[in-house]
Amino acid sequence: MSQKSVMPGFRPTLGYTLLYLGLVVLIPLSTLVFESFKLSWDDYIHIITNKRILSSFQVSFSASLIAAAIASVFGFITAWVLVRYSFFGKNIFHALIDLPFALPTAVAGIVLATIFQPSGFLGHLLSNLFGIQVAFKPLGIVIALIFISIPFVVRTVEPVLLEFETTMEEAGSSLGATRWQIFTKIIFPNIFPALLTGFALAFARGVGEYGSVIFIAGNIPYVSEIVPLLIVIKLEQYDIEGATAIALTMLVISFLLLLLINLLQFWVRKRSGQL
Amino acid sequence: MSILLTDISKNFGQFAALNQINLEVPEGELVALLGPSGCGKTTLLRIIAGLEHTDKGRVLINGEDKTDQTVSQRGIGFVFQHYALFRHMTVFENVAFGLRVKPRKERPSNEIIAKKVHALLDLVQLDWLHNRYPDQLSGGQRQRIALARALAVEPSVLLLDEPFGALDASVRKDLRQWLRNLHQELHVTSIFVTHDQEEAMEVASQVVVLNHGRIEQQGSPSDIYDHPANAFVSKFIGQTNIFDFDDQNNEWLQSAGLLTANQAGKIAHVRPHDIIIEKADTSNTASAILKDFQHLGALIRIELIKNNANGSNAPVFAEMPNEQFKQLKLSIGDKVKLKIRQAHWFH
Numbered sequence: 368m369s370q371k372s373v374m375p376g377f378r379p380t381l382g383y384t385l386l387y388l389g390l391v392v393l394i395p396l397s398t399l400v401f402e403s404f405k406l407s408w409d410d411y412i413h414i415i416t417n418k419r420i421l422s423s424f425q426v427s428f429s430a431s432l433i434a435a436a437i438a439s440v441f442g443f444i445t446a447w448v449l450v451r452y453s454f455f456g457k458n459i460f461h462a463l464i465d466l467p468f469a470l471p472t473a474v475a476g477i478v479l480a481t482i483f484q485p486s487g488f489l490g491h492l493l494s495n496l497f498g499i500q501v502a503f504k505p506l507g508i509v510i511a512l513i514f515i516s517i518p519f520v521v522r523t524v525e526p527v528l529l530e531f532e533t534t535m536e537e538a539g540s541s542l543g544a545t546r547w548q549i550f551t552k553i554i555f556p557n558i559f560p561a562l563l564t565g566f567a568l569a570f571a572r573g574v575g576e577y578g579s580v581i582f583i584a585g586n587i588p589y590v591s592e593i594v595p596l597l598i599v600i601k602l603e604q605y606d607i608e609g610a611t612a613i614a615l616t617m618l619v620i621s622f623l624l625l626l627l628i629n630l631l632q633f634w635v636r637k638r639s640g641q642l
Numbered sequence: 643m644s645i646l647l648t649d650i651s652k653n654f655g656q657f658a659a660l661n662q663i664n665l666e667v668p669e670g671e672l673v674a675l676l677g678p679s680g681c682g683k684t685t686l687l688r689i690i691a692g693l694e695h696t697d698k699g700r701v702l703i704n705g706e707d708k709t710d711q712t713v714s715q716r717g718i719g720f721v722f723q724h725y726a727l728f729r730h731m732t733v734f735e736n737v738a739f740g741l742r743v744k745p746r747k748e749r750p751s752n753e754i755i756a757k758k759v760h761a762l763l764d765l766v767q768l769d770w771l772h773n774r775y776p777d778q779l780s781g782g783q784r785q786r787i788a789l790a791r792a793l794a795v796e797p798s799v800l801l802l803d804e805p806f807g808a809l810d811a812s813v814r815k816d817l818r819q820w821l822r823n824l825h826q827e828l829h830v831t832s833i834f835v836t837h838d839q840e841e842a843m844e845v846a847s848q849v850v851v852l853n854h855g856r857i858e859q860q861g862s863p864s865d866i867y868d869h870p871a872n873a874f875v876s877k878f879i880g881q882t883n884i885f886d887f888d889d890q891n892n893e894w895l896q897s898a899g900l901l902t903a904n905q906a907g908k909i910a911h912v913r914p915h916d917i918i919i920e921k922a923d924t925s926n927t928a929s930a931i932l933k934d935f936q937h938l939g940a941l942i943r944i945e946l947i948k949n950n951a952n953g954s955n956a957p958v959f960a961e962m963p964n965e966q967f968k969q970l971k972l973s974i975g976d977k978v979k980l981k982i983r984q985a986h987w988f989h
């Protein structure tokens with residue numbers, strides 16, 4: 368580090384980075400940790416092993432994982448369409464993709480709740496045709512999370528697809544590979560690391576999502592209550608300690624899961640010679 | 643296997659990339675498709691491969707009509723200008739790819755695949771790199787791996803799109819020689835595209851010169867050099883001096899010993915080595931002034947100005963071996979006598 372670098376400005380830029388990281392990320396998060404120290408270990412265990420809270424963890428994380436997986440599939444297809452084909456209105460399509468980024472999540476939540484509730488347009492259709500109820504069930508949460516997380520996948524996969532050399536596909540077919548073999552053996556392995564990043568972003572967003580979920584979820588204890596909602600409930604009851612305990616647990620689990628995804632990504636890149 | 647193209651035409655919108663191409667490539671030849679950029683040579687190669695569809699005409703490989711077959715059915719090997727190696731696979735897996743994607747019934751066992759891949763990597767002298775990824779190789783190594791990969795499926799014909807285009811000069815020179823030797827060893831009918839006439843002459847056993855989507859001439863390298871079919875080929879292959887037929891030039895060419903009778907209205911193309919230079923004893927017999935000379939290894943290129951030039955005339959270039967030039971003891975500004983051995987006349 369003491370060596371002269373070709374790129375000047377290492378010290379000031381690193382300094383600013385650490386300063387802002389401290390102010391914006393580390394201080395709030397460490398406050399959370401310190402706040403939770405006010406609780407004894409037994410109290411902490413007692414709070415988070417509450418059945419209602421455990422089931423909300425289950426709902427939050429499983430819904431986020433499922434939603435991220437589905438968003439990855441559809442996000443990939445969407446990115447594929449945007450990169451590989453040109454069609455009328457493609458620019459509008461581009462703008463539409465980003466809409467969930469910009470839309471207040473509560474608006475998305477209210478809209479989704481309106482159309483998916485049993486008397487709503489899609490909700491009515493689904494329950495009549497297939498007997499599926501979406502609103503006020505974990506399925507509703509999944510749908511809300513897919514809605515808000517698809518752009519994360521599209522926007523991470525898109526640049527990698529753009530960069531992808533199509534001559535690799537031509538080389539594959541000149542060697543006798545079928546379209547399917549070219550997709551599974553050439554295109555997908557090259558896109559997979561980016562897709563994993565998209566998945567991780569979608570998942571992280573899903574775990575923390577509040578506004579778009581609470582309207583469609585119905586928030587029925589033990590069924591469709593998400594963790595962020597429980598934190599809000601605890602806060603409204605001035606149970607700061609309870610809220611901190613839940614928040615800290617969530618922080619740790621999220622961190623571990625993201626770490627796992629990153630390791631997986633590292634392994635995939637290494638295995639495919641991209642590191 | 644022989645390749646036969648009949649009446650191939652291809653348009654990109656209004657632009658006619660290929661215009662009624664008829665071409666026969668006999669079995670075992672190494673053919674160069676040569677032409678300036680935009681002449682349609684790559685398009686023609688991609689049509690033979692099946693990577694591009696022809697608007698009209700048929701593609702026959704070994705007598706079999708392949709026009710409506712996709713690239714994966716044609717049994718060809720294709721080498722891309724920028725290698726197109728699979729970035730996420732090791733060198734070994736790249737070469738094995740064509741064998742691994744075969745239908746289950748035809749797919750060789752893992753042992754046979756491994757044996758074959760290592761044999762091919764030995765052939766291109768790169769077996770020691772089999773565990774590396776393409777990003778870790780140099781350009782020349784990548785191109786050789788790409789060639790090994792194309793050969794793995796035992797193609798009936800090998801098609802190479804500007805195979806040395808992305809390499810630097812010294813690597814290119816080595817690889818040309820290497821490709822020629824490899825072809826002599828394998829005898830697989832091969833076509834390669836190039837815009838570099840030197841490369842075409844050096845590597846190919848047959849050269850096809852293309853321009854504006856048409857074939858200008860097909861023949862052996864010496865044939866094309868010594869007997870160019872038209873002015874384009876003469877200009878494109880090697881160096882040439884061009885003289886319009888006007889009174890001034892006519893007189894000058896005659897004084898240099900060239901017979902210009904019956905050539906009225908034509909243009910004379912004279913190769914630099916067909917101009918013989920002698921020291922002029924008197925200034926009366928001199929026909930040119932030595933302006934400059936450059937060393938090109940074993941040859942000297944001599945830049946001359948015609949003595950009847952009125953300033954704006956283009957220089958005339960002559961070439962002769964180094965030794966011979968030294969014996970003449972010429973220096974810049976000397977008057978010289980020229981003798982033109984022969985010229986090609988074109989309209």
